[in-house]
Amino acid sequence: MKRISLIFFAFLSFSMILSSCGDNTKLRKKVTGKAGEVVVVIPKETWNGNVGESIRKTLAQPQISLPQEEPIFDLISVPPSAFKEIFKTSRNIVNVRISPTIDTAKVEFKKDIWAWPQAVINISAKSGEDFEQVFKSNGDRIVAYLLKAERERTMGNYAKYNEKTVIAPLKKDVNVAMTIPVGFKVANEGPDFIWMRYDTPEIMQGIAVYAFPYTSDSTFTEAYLLAKRDSVLKKYIEGPTNGSYMTTEHRVPATVNVFHFKKNYAAELRGLWRVENDFMGGPFVSLAVLDASNNRVVVADGFVYAPRYDKRNYLRQVEAMIYSLVLPDQAKNDKINSQINMGN
Numbered sequence: 001m002k003r004i005s006l007i008f009f010a011f012l013s014f015s016m017i018l019s020s021c022g023d024n025t026k027l028r029k030k031v032t033g034k035a036g037e038v039v040v041v042i043p044k045e046t047w048n049g050n051v052g053e054s055i056r057k058t059l060a061q062p063q064i065s066l067p068q069e070e071p072i073f074d075l076i077s078v079p080p081s082a083f084k085e086i087f088k089t090s091r092n093i094v095n096v097r098i099s100p101t102i103d104t105a106k107v108e109f110k111k112d113i114w115a116w117p118q119a120v121i122n123i124s125a126k127s128g129e130d131f132e133q134v135f136k137s138n139g140d141r142i143v144a145y146l147l148k149a150e151r152e153r154t155m156g157n158y159a160k161y162n163e164k165t166v167i168a169p170l171k172k173d174v175n176v177a178m179t180i181p182v183g184f185k186v187a188n189e190g191p192d193f194i195w196m197r198y199d200t201p202e203i204m205q206g207i208a209v210y211a212f213p214y215t216s217d218s219t220f221t222e223a224y225l226l227a228k229r230d231s232v233l234k235k236y237i238e239g240p241t242n243g244s245y246m247t248t249e250h251r252v253p254a255t256v257n258v259f260h261f262k263k264n265y266a267a268e269l270r271g272l273w274r275v276e277n278d279f280m281g282g283p284f285v286s287l288a289v290l291d292a293s294n295n296r297v298v299v300a301d302g303f304v305y306a307p308r309y310d311k312r313n314y315l316r317q318v319e320a321m322i323y324s325l326v327l328p329d330q331a332k333n334d335k336i337n338s339q340i341n342m343g344n
Helices: 002-020 050-059 128-160 164-174 222-236 312-322 330-343
Strands: 037-041 074-078 092-098 106-111 119-125 185-190 193-199 204-213 245-248 255-261 264-276 281-291 296-305
Touching: 037 050, 050 074, 050 092, 050 128, 092 128, 106 128, 119 128, 128 312, 164 185, 164 193, 164 204, 185 222, 193 222, 204 222, 204 312, 222 245, 222 264, 222 281, 222 296, 264 330, 281 312, 296 312
Parallel strands: 037 074, 037 092, 092 119
Antiparallel strands: 106 119, 185 193, 193 204, 204 296, 245 264, 255 264, 264 281, 281 296
16 A cells, blocks of 8 residues: 555656646657557666566556556567667657666656657666666656656547537536546436446446535545445446446455645545446546535546456546546635645
8 A cells, every 4th residue: 555655646746747848749759559558678688687577566566456457557678779760659668778887877757759748767777786776766756657648648639539418417417527538428417416438349438426515524534435435326326237236346445545636635546346236347446626615525436347358548548537627616726725725
C-alpha cells in the first residue's frame, strides 16, 4: 500500500510538468505504438543483467486492482544501435546510458523530443551500481510520469470525439460536465445519478456519476465511500438476471488515495466489482470530489467487463473519462478552498 501511494502522489506531481512544457505539435510526428508500451533503449547485455532486472521489476510490476495479473507497462528493449526512426516516434521512451565518463547519475524527464505527444526519460549513470541507486530512488516518479502521459493522451483523443447525446442528461441529472467518447449511451437515470455505458459483443465499459450531500470529513474514508457506492449501484444498476445488481467485491481489498483534484478535496478508489446473484465482475476506478460550492460530493465511477481479454487498457480508458470531470462552479470552489486554507 505504501508503494502504491508513493506512485500515486508522484503521479499527481507530474500534472504540471506535462502541461507546462512547450507545445511543438506542428513540428512533431504523431507518436506510434500501443497504449501502455514503453521502449527501453539499452544495450542487450545490460538489459539481461541486474540493471535490466531492476527496470523490469519497476516498470513491469503488476497493475493494482485487476482480477488477473497484468504489468503496468509492456516493455520493449532496443539496443542503442537499433534505435532508429521507427522507434524514435514511440509514445514512451526510457533511454539508459551507463558510461565511466558520466560524472553524476541523474534522471531527466522530457517531452515531445521526436514525436507528439511523447514522454521521454533519460537515465544516466557512471556504473551499473550507480544506475540502480538513482533508478530506485526515482522509480515511483518514473512510473508516475509515464502513467500521466498515458492518461493525457487518452483524454486528448476523447476530447476530439465527444458523445454529444450524453452531455445534456449528464448536466441535468448531476450538474457536471465530462468528456465521454462517441458510442456511449445513457443506460439509466435518477435523482443525482446517471449511468452511461458502451457495449460491444466482447466488452462493456460503464461510467456511473452520482452526487450526495457532504456532511463530514468521514465521507472521504474507504468505508464510507464503498458503502455509498454499494447502495447507489444496487439501486440503479441491475444485473442480467432477476434480483441481480452491481456491488463491490469486498473479498479483495480496495485501495484508496486522498488528494486534491483541481484544488478540490478528493479521493480515488480502485478495486473489483461483481454482480450479486450472478457471475459477472471486473475492475473499477472511482473518483470522489468535494463540490464545496454546492455542499455535496460528486462521484465518477468507471468500470469494465471484459471476461476474455486483458483489462488494464480498458480500465485506463474509463479512468481518463472520470478524470475529465468538471464541476459547475470551480471559481467559487477555489474561493472557498482558499478561505479554508487561510483559516488553517
